Amino acid sequence: xxxxxxxxxxxxxxxxxxxxxxxxxxxxxxxxxxxxxxxxxxxxxxxxxxxxxxxxxxxxxxxxxxxxxxxxxxxxxxxxxxxxxxxxxxxxxxxxxxxxxxxxxxxxxxxx
Numbered sequence: 586x587x588x589x590x591x592x593x594x595x596x597x598x599x600x601x602x603x604x605x606x607x608x609x610x611x612x613x614x615x616x617x618x619x620x621x622x623x624x625x626x627x628x629x630x631x632x633x634x635x636x637x638x639x640x641x642x643x644x645x646x647x648x649x650x651x652x653x654x655x656x657x658x659x660x661x662x663x664x665x666x667x668x669x670x671x672x673x674x675x676x677x678x679x680x681x682x683x684x685x686x687x688x689x690x691x692x693x694x695x696x697x
Contacts, residue, residue, distance in 0.1 A: 590630045597623035610676045610686045617672065621665040628657045 604616030
């Protein structure tokens, strides 16, 4: 199962990097979203995937649920939401000022 997840993570990461190198700011934003989703899948896969079994740690005193992967993914989702909101506002404000979302068109932009 980890092999399939590794392939999916690699594909998401490759598409995210490709989108982040594009000229359009909106594609860069979507690339950052895909990159964060691939990080979420990496964190989930690091916890160890088991088919049909709950995420339990078997210690001497009994079995406990491992909260660390869920906490890391939840933290990553919150950080991703903040970054997405910030970059969305930047894209909107840039479009208002320059009437374009193309990075190459804005390269020579001058203040008026």
